[in-house]
Every structure is written in C-alpha cells, then in structure tokens.
Amino acid sequence: MSSTPILTMVDITKEFPGVKALSEVNLTVYPGEIHAICGENGAGKSTLMKVLSGVYPVGTYEGEIHFNGEPCQFRNIRDSEHKGIAIIHQELALSPYLSIAENIFLGNERASRGVIDWNATNAEAAKLLRMVGLDSDPATRIVDIGVGRQQLVEIAKALSKDVKLLILDEPTAALNDEDSANLLALMRRLRDEQGMTMIMISHKLNEIAAVSDSVTVIRDGQTIKTLDMHGEEPVTEDVIISLMVGRSLDNRYPVHTSTIGSEVLRVENWTVHHPIQNERKVVDDASLAVRAGEVVGLAGLMGAGRTELAMSVFGRAYGANVSGKVFMHGKEVDTSSVGKAIAAGIAYATEDRKRYGLNLIQPIKTNIVASALGKLSSRGVVDRNEEIRVAEGYRREMRIKSPSIDILSGQLSGGNQQKVVLSKWIYTDPDVLILDEPTRGIDVGAKYEIYQIINTLSDAGKGVLVISSELPELLGICDRIYTMSQGRITGFLDRAEADQEKLMVLMTKERERAAS
Amino acid sequence: MNSVAQYLSKNAREYGIWIALVLIVILFQILTSGLLLIPNNVASLIQQNAYVMILAMGMVMVIVAGHIDLSVGSIVAFVGGITAIMMDSWGVPWYLAVLGALVAGAVIGSWQGFWVAYVGIPAFIVTLAGMLIFRGLAIVIVGTTVAGLPRPFVNISNGSLPNALGFVGNLDVVTLVIGALGVAALVWAQLRTRRAAVKHDIAVDPAGLFWGKIVLIAVFAGYMTFLLANSAGGTPIVLVLVGVLIIAYTFLLNRTVFGRHIYAIGGNLTAAILSGVNTRRTNFMIFVNIGMLAGVAAIVTTSRAGAAVAAAGGNYELDAIAACFIGGTAVTGGIGKISGAMIGALIMGVLNMGLSIMAVDAAWQQSIKGLVLLLAVALDLIGKRRTGR
Numbered sequence: 001m002s003s004t005p006i007l008t009m010v011d012i013t014k015e016f017p018g019v020k021a022l023s024e025v026n027l028t029v030y031p032g033e034i035h036a037i038c039g040e041n042g043a044g045k046s047t048l049m050k051v052l053s054g055v056y057p058v059g060t061y062e063g064e065i066h067f068n069g070e071p072c073q074f075r076n077i078r079d080s081e082h083k084g085i086a087i088i089h090q091e092l093a094l095s096p097y098l099s100i101a102e103n104i105f106l107g108n109e110r111a112s113r114g115v116i117d118w119n120a121t122n123a124e125a126a127k128l129l130r131m132v133g134l135d136s137d138p139a140t141r142i143v144d145i146g147v148g149r150q151q152l153v154e155i156a157k158a159l160s161k162d163v164k165l166l167i168l169d170e171p172t173a174a175l176n177d178e179d180s181a182n183l184l185a186l187m188r189r190l191r192d193e194q195g196m197t198m199i200m201i202s203h204k205l206n207e208i209a210a211v212s213d214s215v216t217v218i219r220d221g222q223t224i225k226t227l228d229m230h231g232e233e234p235v236t237e238d239v240i241i242s243l244m245v246g247r248s249l250d251n252r253y254p255v256h257t258s259t260i261g262s263e264v265l266r267v268e269n270w271t272v273h274h275p276i277q278n279e280r281k282v283v284d285d286a287s288l289a290v291r292a293g294e295v296v297g298l299a300g301l302m303g304a305g306r307t308e309l310a311m312s313v314f315g316r317a318y319g320a321n322v323s324g325k326v327f328m329h330g331k332e333v334d335t336s337s338v339g340k341a342i343a344a345g346i347a348y349a350t351e352d353r354k355r356y357g358l359n360l361i362q363p364i365k366t367n368i369v370a371s372a373l374g375k376l377s378s379r380g381v382v383d384r385n386e387e388i389r390v391a392e393g394y395r396r397e398m399r400i401k402s403p404s405i406d407i408l409s410g411q412l413s414g415g416n417q418q419k420v421v422l423s424k425w426i427y428t429d430p431d432v433l434i435l436d437e438p439t440r441g442i443d444v445g446a447k448y449e450i451y452q453i454i455n456t457l458s459d460a461g462k463g464v465l466v467i468s469s470e471l472p473e474l475l476g477i478c479d480r481i482y483t484m485s486q487g488r489i490t491g492f493l494d495r496a497e498a499d500q501e502k503l504m505v506l507m508t509k510e511r512e513r514a515a516s
Numbered sequence: 517m518n519s520v521a522q523y524l525s526k527n528a529r530e531y532g533i534w535i536a537l538v539l540i541v542i543l544f545q546i547l548t549s550g551l552l553l554i555p556n557n558v559a560s561l562i563q564q565n566a567y568v569m570i571l572a573m574g575m576v577m578v579i580v581a582g583h584i585d586l587s588v589g590s591i592v593a594f595v596g597g598i599t600a601i602m603m604d605s606w607g608v609p610w611y612l613a614v615l616g617a618l619v620a621g622a623v624i625g626s627w628q629g630f631w632v633a634y635v636g637i638p639a640f641i642v643t644l645a646g647m648l649i650f651r652g653l654a655i656v657i658v659g660t661t662v663a664g665l666p667r668p669f670v671n672i673s674n675g676s677l678p679n680a681l682g683f684v685g686n687l688d689v690v691t692l693v694i695g696a697l698g699v700a701a702l703v704w705a706q707l708r709t710r711r712a713a714v715k716h717d718i719a720v721d722p723a724g725l726f727w728g729k730i731v732l733i734a735v736f737a738g739y740m741t742f743l744l745a746n747s748a749g750g751t752p753i754v755l756v757l758v759g760v761l762i763i764a765y766t767f768l769l770n771r772t773v774f775g776r777h778i779y780a781i782g783g784n785l786t787a788a789i790l791s792g793v794n795t796r797r798t799n800f801m802i803f804v805n806i807g808m809l810a811g812v813a814a815i816v817t818t819s820r821a822g823a824a825v826a827a828a829g830g831n832y833e834l835d836a837i838a839a840c841f842i843g844g845t846a847v848t849g850g851i852g853k854i855s856g857a858m859i860g861a862l863i864m865g866v867l868n869m870g871l872s873i874m875a876v877d878a879a880w881q882q883s884i885k886g887l888v889l890l891l892a893v894a895l896d897l898i899g900k901r902r903t904g905r
Contacts, residue, residue: 314790315792317789317790337792337794338789338790338791338792338793339792339794341792342792348790350790355784355786355787356784356786356787356790357787357790358784358787359779359780359783359784359787359788359850360783360784361783361846361850361851362779362780362783362850366776366779370776370780370787370788370791370793371791371792373773373776373777374773377772377773380772380773380774381771381772381773382771382772382773382776384712384771385712388712424791
C-alpha cells in the first residue's frame with residue numbers, strides 16, 4: 001500500500017438547521033484499497049458521502065477535501081465525477097425500459113454530432129460487461145434482468161467514466177447471498193487487477209470483514225476510529241459493533257424459548273403463476289405450517305419465490321392462476337382478497353416498506369391504524385381520540401423514536417418506519433404474522449429491538465413466519481426454518497440441527513428432472 | 517415573538533393561500549374603487565360561483581385519489597337538460613326534478629366509475645370520453661334552450677332566505693343570526709379540537725396565534741355577515757346549500773373510513789391495497805360522488821340561468837380543477853383539503869367578479885386566470901422544495 005493517501009477529508013463539519021450531522025469528521029483513504037465506512041443509521045455516513053461527491057456543494061460545510069493531492073471544491077456531482085469520483089447509490093438509478101448499453105452511456109453517449117454510434121455503444125458496453133463479469137447481452141432491457149445484475153450494470157457505468165474512486169452505498173442491501181458474493185468478488189478483482197480505490201458503506205459486517213482493507217467507524221456524526229484490517233490485532237465483527245453502538249453487544253440475538261402450541265396457519269399445495277408470463281410457475285406446490293408461539297423462518301435465494309408465496313397467500317396480492325388451500329386453526333379459509341386475509345387473521349409486513357408498506361406523506365398515526373380502521377370506527381366514522389390513544393400506545397410500546405405521532409412517516413429512519421409497519425399489523429390483531437425481510441436496511445441496535453418484538457409476539461401466542469436473506473438472522477431467531485428453491489419448498493430444519501451450510505444446500509437444490 | 521415568526525414560516529404553505537385570498541380581495545377592492553365589496557356584489561359573488569365550489573369538493577376527492585375528471589362540465593349541461601325537460605315537458609314538480617337531477621348525476625358517475633375502477637381505464641381517458649358523450653347528449657335533448665322553469669326552482673340560485681325576523685336598521689336579522697351561529701360553531705369546534713389535542717399531548721399552535729387566528733376568522737365572518745345582511749335579499753339560498761355541503765364533505769374526508777381510504781389510495785396505492793383497502797369500490801364511489809355533485813351543480817346552474825342551455829357548464833371542469841390546485845391539492849395525489857379547494861374557488865370567483873366589474877374583456881379574463889393558476893402551483897412547488905431541503 002502506498003504511503004500517500006488518494007483522499008483526505010479533514011475536519012468536515014456539516015450542519016442542518018438544528019442538527020449537526022457531521023462534526024469534525026476525518027477520513028483518509030489510500031490508493032488501491034477497499035475502505036469500509038460503517039455506523040448506525042443516522043450516524044452520518046451518507047451525509048459524508050454527499051459532501052464528498054458534491055451533492056452538498058462547497059461552502060455548505062466546513063473542512064477540507066484533498067483528492068489526488070489537490071484541494072477539491074465541488075459545486076455539484078458533475079465536478080466530482082470529472083475528477084474521477086463516482087457514487088453508486090443504494091437505490092439504483094437505471095432507466096428500466098432502456099437497454100443495458102444505453103444505461104451505461106446515459107448522459108455520456110457514444111455519439112458524433114448528436115447521432116448515437118450504436119456499434120461503438122454496444123461494443124464498448126460488451127467490453128465493460130466482461131470486465132464486471134456480466135454475461136448479458138448489452139441490448140437487454142434493464143427490467144428484464146435481476147437486481148444483482150442491475151448492480152453490476154451500475155458499476156460498469158461508473159467504469160465507463162474512467163473512475164478513480166468508486167463509492168458504493170450499501171451495495172448488497174438488495175442482493176441475495178449469491179449475488180452478494182459475486183459483487184464482493186468483483187470488488188476484489190477491481191482492486192487487485194486495476195488498482196481501483198473503493199469506499200463501501202455497509203451494514204453487513206461479514207462482508208466488510210471479507211473484502212475491506214480498512215474500516216472507519218462513524219457514530220453520531222463523529223469519526224470514532226479507523227481500523228486496519230491487516231494489522232496485528234485481528235478485527236472481529238464484535239469489535240466493529242461495539243465501536244458502532246458505543247457499547248459492547250454481547251448477543252446480537254435475544255435469548256428466547258418459544259412455547260409452541262397448536263397449528264395456526266397451514267398452506268397446502270400452493271401454486272402461483274407469474275402475473276405476466278402466465279405459464280411460468282413462481283411458486284410450485286408449496287406446503288408449510290406455522291404453530292402458535294412459533295417463529296418459523298423461510299430461507300431462499302432471491303427469486304426462489306418466498307415473497308411471491310407470502311403475497312399470494314395474503315389476499316392474492318401477487319400472481320395469477322393461484323391454486324391451493326389455506327387453513328387457519330385447521331379450518332380452510334378464503335384469502336382471495338387482502339381484506340379477507342386480514343379478517344382470517346393473517347398479516348403481511350412487506351419487504352419494501354417505503355413502496356408497499358407506508359403512506360409516506362401521512363403521519364405515523366394514520367399509518368398505524370390504516371389496516372384496522374373498522375376497529376376504531378362506528379358506522380364509517382373514525383373515532384379520532386381512539387386513533388390517538390392507539391397510536392400513542394404503540395409509539396411507547398414499540399419505542400418509535402419520534403417526538404409525536406403527527407410526524408410524517410416519510411421523515412422517520414428505516415428502523416422506526418419498520419416499527420410503524422409492525423404496529424400497523426399488530427393492531428389488526430392477527431394470529432399469524434408474515435414478516436418479509438423485517439430488518440432489511442436497519443442498523444444493529446434497531447435490529448435487536450425488532451427481534452425482541454418478534455419474541456414478544458411469539459410469547460403472546462402468535463405464529464410468526466420470517467422471510468430473510470440473512471441466514472445468521474434466521475438461525476438466531478427461528479425455531480424452525482423452511483427452505484425454498486425455484487418455487488418449491490425443499491425442506492425444513494429445526495433450529496438445533498440447522499446451520500448455514502445445511503440451509504444453503506437446501507436453498508440451492510435443483511429441481512429434480514421429471515422421469516418423462 | 518420569534519417563535520411565532522418561526523411557526524408562521526414553517527406553516528407558510530397553509531396560511532399562504534388565505535393570505536393570497538385576502539391580498540386579491542384588497543387588490544380588487546382598490547382597483548374597483550370599493551365596488552367589489554358592496555353588499556349586492558358579495559351576494560352575487562356567491563351565487564355566481566357556487567358551481568365552482570360544489571364541483572371542487574368532488575374534484576378534490578378525485579385528485580387526491582390520483583385521478584382527474586374532465587367530464588363535469590358536460591354532465592352539468594346534460595343533467596341540467598334532463599331536469600328542465602322533466603319540469604317543462606313532463607310537468608314533474610320541481611322538488612322531484614331536483615331529486616331526479618341527483619339520481620341522474622349519480623348514475624352517470626357510476627357509469628364512469630365502472631370504467632375507471634373495475635375495467636382499469638385511466639380516468640383521464642374515461643372522463644375525456646364522458647366530456648364528449650354527455651356534451652353530445654346535452655345538445656341532442658336540449659336543442660339550444662329549454663326555458664320556462666317554475667319559480668321555486670329558479671329561486672334556488674337567485675333567491676334569498678325569507679326575511680322572517682325583520683330588520684335591525686338596514687340589517688336582515690335572519691342573516692345576522694346565521695352569521696352569529698356560524699361564528700359560535702366555528703369557535704366551539706376549534707376549541708374542541710384544540711382541547712383534544714392538548715389532552716393527548718399533540719403539538720398545537722401557540723395560544724396567541726390560535727386566538728389571533730380565531731379572531732381574524734371571526735372578524736372576517738362577521739364582516740361578510742354584515743355585508744350580506746345589508747344586501748338586497750339577505751342570505752342567498754345557495755350559500756346555505758354550499759355551507760351545508762362544505763361541512764358534510766369536510767367531515768366525510770377527515771372523519772370517515774371512506775375519506776381515509778381516499779387519502780390512502782392517493783398516498784400509496786400499493787400500500788393501500790396491501791392494507792386491505794377495497795380500492796376498486798373506493799374509486800367507484802369517488803366517481804359516483806362527483807357525478808352526484810355535478811348533478812347539484814346542474815341544479816344550481818340551470819336555476820341561475822332560469823333555463824337549460826346545451827352549452828351550459830363550458831369549462832366548468834377546468835374551473836374546478838384550477839380551484840383544487842390553487843388550493844394546495846397535490847398534483848401527484850394524496851394531499852388536499854376541502855377548505856383549500858374552497859379558498860381556491862373563492863380566489864377564482866373574486867378574480868371573475870373583480871375583472872368583470874373593471875369591464876376587462878372576457879378573453880383577457882381567461883388569460884389572467886390561467887396565469888394565476890400557473891403561478892399558484894409554481895409557488896406551491898417552490899415552497900415545497902424549500903421546506904424539503
């Protein structure tokens with residue numbers, strides 16, 4: 001590692017009205033390294049990256065930035081891109097109906113006199129795609145490839161701009177384990193073969209441990225420490241966590257013993273077809289059961305059909321030509337609409353709370369009561385006092401961090417939004433809750449609280465079905481774990497016998513070829 | 517006092533529209549040398565613009581849910597025609613004809629609601645088709661004009677409440693009583709909401725501001741009462757009609773499950789579906805409702821003209837849409853209030869009235885109204901962007 005840093009950010013202070021988001025933060029990045037930045041949500045990671053990339057122009061913050069030895073005063077993103085700093089945001093910014101090649105060169109078209117040179121566009125795109133290890137045709141539309149591949153297209157796009165410092169904001173947040181592994185491998189390759197410098201913001205400590213050369217921990221807008229991952233003392237995940245939260249977290253999963261009762265939910269021979277490609281089976285003859293007080297996991301790689309299974313059971317909210325039976329307490333129930341599913345005692349908290357879970361332009365209280373308005377209204381008239389009482393109750397009980405229940409839900413952090421979504425479903429008084437990726441994009445401290453909520457639900461005799469892409473999480477909180485692969489349930493393991501390897505084997509089990 | 521200033525700047529968007537209305541009134545009061553606010557003009561301001569307010573109530577709900585309705589003007593002409601023919605050709609008593617108009621409006625609304633909610637055709641297309649269909653039908657049944665309507669029917673938009681309680685000086689006592697009751701009810705309702713909020717520890721306006729606001733509104737309402745009590749007839753009947761509708765629809769949007777569902781659909785459609793909201797039925801009912809309100813507007817318009825005219829209701833849909841947007845309804849749906857749309861309608865009305873008194877050419881009036889709409893939405897967006905940062 002060379003001794004002159006490629007990037008130094010000195011004493012960066014950024015204030016918003018009433019809040020000091022960053023306070024004298026220092027960051028030093030050396031060429032050719034993968035530098036991870038971690039910290040809880042709201043610690044200031046994203047703000048720091050926005051300062052670096054010119055989203056917050058020079059003058060709106062204090063402190064100095066030096067890149068490649070020269071002082072930088074970026075007025076906008078264009079300035080920073082010009083110097084070779086590219087940022088890949090958590091939410092991908094690709095145009096869905098344009099091709100991969102068109103997206104790569106969007107805003108940077110291969111053209112002469114305003115006319116696109118398609119041969120150059122496609123040829124260069126193909127070269128970039130090879131570089132990132134993506135085997136798709138450059139003419140494929142973005143909608144037709146998965147999120148994992150889209151992430152690679154974003155990187156190819158950055159590479160096309162002759163980038164010297166690549167910033168990846170939560171690059172694997174939306175990816176399954178396989179795609180994540182691919183991406184991390186690509187990052188290593190870019191570092192080792194091209195000497196690319198990367199800054200990676202991540203919550204996933206195992207990934208940080210796997211690829212990064214150094215880690216800077218930020219807490220409450222301040223630099224806590226920069227750790228050398230290749231130093232003499234090994235940096236464990238626990239060390240990073242204790243720096244992030246400012247205390248040592250002995251156990252990431254609360255200890256809990258479930259009292260398991262009789263069966264609550266049983267799904268039998270559930271088959272769902274793709275809503276557009278009608279002949280494709282997304283869920284294929286799946287059966288599963290959840291008992292009272294039991295926390296059941298549903299593991300699977302992205303595209304295995306977990307969310308599709310859950311959403312189709314929950315009022316046919318997904319899919320076409322759905323067949324199969326749903327039983328609650330041993331009796332077959334009609335779940336053909338969301339309203340009926342809720343009435344039958346099923347709740348489903350979505351994996352994408354911003355898009356599917358919350359009305360972001362309405363206050364917390366309105367969201368909390370949205371699914372059970374019938375409970376606090378008579379003859380169609382809402383009892384607003386009762387609404388306030390209910391919402392206040394959940395704010396205290398779930399420890400939603402907000403000064404009031406009149407705050408718009410869009411202004412809350414991810415963890416608090418998730419608590420609002422959970423409150424909303426708990427208020428419908430369900431017998432079984434299906435929680436789809438309940439801790440996605442949430443920081444370590446809030447995750448622990450979500451696990452505690454799940455345990456409280458279990459203690460109250462509810463059945464809980466947790467869908468998660470993080471195997472340690474499932475192993476940490478579930479009594480039993482089902483695995484799905486290619487739309488089928490490929491097995492289930494008790495907590496005692498399950499480990500990541502065994503689950504992974506079941507999760508990747510190929511469809512057995514039919515004899516005919 | 518710094519906190520009050522801060523508070524005002526934070527809530528500038530909400531108060532901005534009130535301030536805009538007051539400024540426009542003052543402007544025209546000056547430009548017309550005081551003619552705008554003479555008692556008889558105030559009465560006819562209300563009578564002439566009742567249709568915008570009525571249609572805007574339905575339109576707010578449509579726009580909040582993320583749709584649009586281009587057909588209300590044509591429905592007004594068509595239903596107005598039906599109503600007039602019922603009375604003129606078939607000899608139906610006026611009160612049954614009024615009922616008939618409401619039913620006809622609701623039937624037309626369910627026709628359009630069916631296509632939007634159950635077939636899934638965008639409302640823009642459905643109501644564009646409706647605009648053509650019902651304008652055509654209006655011309656077919658009305659010809660050019662159906663006149664000769666009964667006196668009580670014509671009185672709806674032209675008459676005033678009878679002077680049952682005599683006069684105090686020049687002032688109509690009925691109007692004074694209504695005004696006093698109105699102010700009292702408003703103060704009571706505001707106090708009740710505030711107490712409930714305080715009880716539940718919800719942030720409320722600073723006390724000074726709260727009372728200041730109430731005094732301002734009371735002074736405004738008192739002044740309007742004074743002007744109307746001074747006018748030739750006293751309280752116009754349509755004012756009572758519009759007042760009742762405003763109260764009913766504010767209640768409907770704020771306090772009922774149906775109202776909540778409208779905001780839920782407009783704020784995040786998928787989240788609403790996944791929360792168990794019957795989005796189809798809600799969308800259907802939204803269109804039935806605006807159809808019915810178009811029926812009310814047809815009654816008011818036909819009564820005002822004293823005749824059904826095939827060309828009636830021209831550009832009414834645009835007036836109603838403009839009133840909503842001036843009143844802060846979000847173009848993308850999910851946000852909007854009856855009160856805002858009503859003030860938007862009043863701003864349009866004052867513009868109409870003021871420009872007419874000044875004898876500004878009708879063509880220019882249209883251009884000016886267009887500019888005001890554009891400016892209002894632009895200011896709203898700029899304000900949003902500033903507070904969003």
